[in-house]
Amino acid sequence: MSLSTQDVEKVARLARLAMTGEEIETARAQLNGIFDLIAEMQAVDTSGVEPMSHSQDLSQRLREDRVTESDQRDAFQRIAPQVEAGLYLVPKVIE
């Protein structure tokens, strides 16, 4: 398998990573090297094997439906890049 420049550009966009043309080409060469390594998987017969998501096959633990978190808005807002009146500020989304 070999990734094209367009493939890498698409992945960068999906991953929300701004990249220059030069960075795209470097990434393309390195990703192709890594996918050559990953390709070793394709030779393995996995028919009838259940995918394993993690080691202890447990179902999700449930909890009572009640509020357990305390209000920490001030503490969390203090570390944000830009806030105003208790809100997080981002560039205008709707004209």
Next chain:
Amino acid sequence: MLESSLQQLGAALRAKKISSVELTQLYLDRMARLNPRLNAYITLNPEISLAQAKAADARLAAGTAEPLTGIPVAQKDIFCAKDWLTTCGSKMLHNFVSPYDAHIISQFNNAGAVNLGKTNMDEFAMGSSNETSHYGPVKNPWDTQRVPGGSSGGTASAVAARLCAAATGTDTGGSIRQPAALCGISGLKPTYGVCSRYGMIAFASSLDQAGPMGRSAEDLALMMNVMAGFDERDSTSLQRDNEDYTRDLNKPLTGLRIGLPKEFFAEGMGSDVAKAIEAAIAEYKKLGATIVDISLPNSKLSVPVYYVLAPAEASSNLSRFDGVRYGYRAPEYGDLADMYEKSRAQGFGAEVKRRIMIGTYVLSHGYYDAYYIKAQKIRRLIAQDFVEAYKHCDVIMGPTSPSTAFKLGEKGDDPVQMYLSDIYTIAVNLAGLPGMSIPCGFGDNNMPVGLQIIGNYFDEARMLNVAHQYQLATDWHSRAPQGL
């Protein structure tokens, strides 16, 4: 004092031979002298450390001390600690002062341990040499031209250089065991789910596990007593009774069955490493163990499987870093998408971006089954190999790393070469088993070699017993780097 075990330090503190403030100051002075050369710590906060030491002295005076009360412990900078800068080795979190404590940090605080500082690490724990840290590479105290391993490289370097009594690490694909091996210390990655991941910045959630790093198996057992345990805030934390991990330390090893996987002793391992491992196995035979030849036929696939699953989980976990709620935001941007793209491009380093891109690709439309599901299926085959092997043996042994510590910059720009340095450790994470590394000699250039001990699920106490008995019979673990 610097060579004392945690047990001895605890006894000295309780007997008032030294105060926690004096002990903490001793380490802080040593760190001020040696850390500039090793770069093992990213953040020191002597004011907080000494305040904790003072509180510990009050507990010691009141007679309410626990085994680790007053003992200075370093914390990997992946653990959120309230009022401490918590960077995870990344520019993305260069200004993140955590508003809360990770479960592991709370456990140490409740035990009365002193937080001595936050240790350097590969960015977001992605690396095997500590060279991906935004805060500069860590040096190996045995030879400062060489890497300490990674991603818990700062912790390994600090423990080896006696810049803390013990410390924490995390292990997603070998990040406790490989640096422990390269720096000549002991490290344990517990069974997945034994230590809470709450407040431990996520890399690959189905693999990440916290564990102790220290100078001996006995020290690791005391650390485990603080770190392990159920926490409802981690959805994969296991509900089990608390254990005393020191309980089996002194059992004899007579009749212990050690499995040696033929795949771990094939090509790829350095001859100097092989020699030290063989000598360690011979020592275990003297201690009464028997050797069983086993096979882990799918373990060779663990590197490709890991480099699908871990980046896939990472690309999802790291999507939270968007420059909105915390961390780095680009100084200039246009619209919202541009802000995301520039903040992430500038805030993440090259290796992190590479893994986000691998993960984004394997999870994208049309490739999910071919990569992600395929890798999860092979993951099961790898885990089943271990289940089969443990029908014939009690523990599995082999090398931790194919070579001793390599030189800074040696693996350069070739990510695949770097990934292969975790070839013996990754299968353990995929299976969710506990694994440890203990020093077992020196290889070329007089650099430490690590013996890997892999246990069955929840067999940490036995592994610590196996390691401790070896450490009673040998002195590799008590060797310290000279001439710092």
